[in-house]
Amino acid sequence: MIDKMLCSNRDSLIHAMKVINDNSLGIAFVVDDRGHLCGTITDGDIRRSLLNDIDLDQSVEKAMSRQCVVGYVDDDYETLVNKASNKVKIIPVLNREGKVVSFFQFSQSVSFPVAIPNLSGNEFKYLFDAFFSTWISSSGKYINKFEEGFSNYSDCSHGVAVANGTAAIHLALLALWVGAGDEVIVPDLTFAATINAVLHAGATPVIVDVELDSWCIDPTEIEAAITDKTKAVIPVHLYGQSCDMGAILESTKNRGIYVVEDCAEAHGATYSGKKVGSFGDIGCFSFFGNKVITTGEGGMCVTNDAELDSSMRVLRDHGMSKTKRYWHDVVGYNYRMTNLQAAIGLAQLERINEIHHNRECYEQMYKEVLKKFGEIEFQKDNFLNRKKITWLVSVLMCGEKERDAFILHLKQCGVDARPFFYPLSDMPIFKSYCKKPTRNSKILSSRGLNLPTYESLKSVNELRNILSSFQLQ
Numbered sequence: 501m502i503d504k505m506l507c508s509n510r511d512s513l514i515h516a517m518k519v520i521n522d523n524s525l526g527i528a529f530v531v532d533d534r535g536h537l538c539g540t541i542t543d544g545d546i547r548r549s550l551l552n553d554i555d556l557d558q559s560v561e562k563a564m565s566r567q568c569v570v571g572y573v574d575d576d577y578e579t580l581v582n583k584a585s586n587k588v589k590i591i592p593v594l595n596r597e598g599k600v601v602s603f604f605q606f607s608q609s610v611s612f613p614v615a616i617p618n619l620s621g622n623e624f625k626y627l628f629d630a631f632f633s634t635w636i637s638s639s640g641k642y643i644n645k646f647e648e649g650f651s652n653y654s655d656c657s658h659g660v661a662v663a664n665g666t667a668a669i670h671l672a673l674l675a676l677w678v679g680a681g682d683e684v685i686v687p688d689l690t691f692a693a694t695i696n697a698v699l700h701a702g703a704t705p706v707i708v709d710v711e712l713d714s715w716c717i718d719p720t721e722i723e724a725a726i727t728d729k730t731k732a733v734i735p736v737h738l739y740g741q742s743c744d745m746g747a748i749l750e751s752t753k754n755r756g757i758y759v760v761e762d763c764a765e766a767h768g769a770t771y772s773g774k775k776v777g778s779f780g781d782i783g784c785f786s787f788f789g790n791k792v793i794t795t796g797e798g799g800m801c802v803t804n805d806a807e808l809d810s811s812m813r814v815l816r817d818h819g820m821s822k823t824k825r826y827w828h829d830v831v832g833y834n835y836r837m838t839n840l841q842a843a844i845g846l847a848q849l850e851r852i853n854e855i856h857h858n859r860e861c862y863e864q865m866y867k868e869v870l871k872k873f874g875e876i877e878f879q880k881d882n883f884l885n886r887k888k889i890t891w892l893v894s895v896l897m898c899g900e901k902e903r904d905a906f907i908l909h910l911k912q913c914g915v916d917a918r919p920f921f922y923p924l925s926d927m928p929i930f931k932s933y934c935k936k937p938t939r940n941s942k943i944l945s946s947r948g949l950n951l952p953t954y955e956s957l958k959s960v961n962e963l964r965n966i967l968s969s970f971q972l973q
């Protein structure tokens with residue numbers, strides 16, 4: 501593990517940056533040829549040197565700090581804790597010869613956030629390339645490549661990259677002419693962006709319950725909620741699980757009801773072997789920092805309909821006519837993604853299978869460690885035609901009290917677990933859009949939690965110990 505923390509005093513700043521990026525700890529130890537410590541370098545040091553016009557291919561010695569707190573292999577725990585004050589957190593540990601053999605991390609401050617993006621592929625290379633090309637705004641080769649690559653990945657022929665996932669849903673509704681007087685059916689259990697986008701479009705949301713076993717919108721509830729005014733349904737593929745698209749399309753087809761899929765949490769999940777996002781009229785994705793793949797902020801609308809693709813492009817770009825510059829046929833928006841974001845997205849997309857695999861391994865680890873608590877129920881993956889992906893590992897506890905106690909225990913150990921979303925219908929601003937009790941959504945919301953899901957240097961064993969130390973009741 502210590503290898504991932506080290507760089508040589510002859511390395512360049514860019515190499516040091518790579519080491520820091522790979523270990524996700526924000527710091528690297530600089531050593532000479534004998535392995536003796538020369539200094540430490542943090543991401544902050546690199547940032548400051550960049551601001552001082554120090555070039556990234558200059559020596560790491562230009563930016564490192566030579567004065568640093570160190571621990572020794574003979575130090576006891578207490579001494580190491582004292583040395584690794586809150587400010588330093590991570591210190592190198594030396595043997596008697598002065599060689600860096602290990603490191604110590606102040607344990608109270610060890611934290612496992614719910615998500616950390618993994619940017620260890622070509623992200624930095626493409627970002628740099630986009631940067632130096634000067635195409636840093638919303639045109640450039642990475643936009644085209646990312647749109648083409650991601651829509652292709654999602655089994656769609658067109659992709660329109662946008663500023664974020666909420667903008668994607670809004671844009672989809674606008675392109676379908678969903679607006680004032682129209683009803684749009686949404687699930688009660690989702691992130692608020694789903695319903696916010698409906699309200700931004702001026703339409704009326706109709707909140708319905710979810711299935712107790714899949715946690716996704718219940719097709720029978722959709723059927724029951726359809727009226728003359730229903731213009732669209734937004735199935736949300738929640739926590740990586742596909743909705744029952746077959747039943748949903750059965751209810752909506754030939755009735756003039758559009759389907760806009762909210763795929764913000766389910767890049768790559770499938771129904772009948774086809775990717776989510778390819779079933780509805782338009783599929784909407786988010787690339788926020790905690791999603792399966794990220795561009796920092798970002799989103800995409802995918803579709804198989806060339807006309808919808810074309811109108812989304814116009815609406816994304818101020819509603820400007822495609823043939824007559826500065827002539828506006830419709831009231832549009834600026835919902836564009838930058839080439840810089842797309843550069844990161846393309847590199848993420850190259851590794852999406854690996855990212856999925858790593859997340860699955862994490863879920864497997866949780867299953868093994870938590871199986872001693874029979875009461876913890878993992879998200880199911882045994883629904884006909886549906887194949888989920890692992891976004892954030894999601895589980896149900898037997899009750900709200902137990903769930904909250906578990907979250908608290910984890911918090912005290914520096915692990916950031918999250919309760920499920922609140923039901924939309926519990927919030928005063930959305931309450932009036934829910935006409936029928938949503939029993940399942942309330943049960944799931946009170947019992948569910950998401951666990952940290954990402955890969956990094958931080959020891960899986962440590963997480964294992966924290967989880968194992970918890971006693972139910």
Ligand SMILES: *Cc1c(COP(=O)(O)O)cnc(C)c1O
Binds near residue numbers: 667690694765798799
């Ligand atoms: C994240 C998310 C969104 C919104 O994405 P942003 O990029 O944050 O705007 C929409 N719907 C769901 C279900 C989400 O989880």
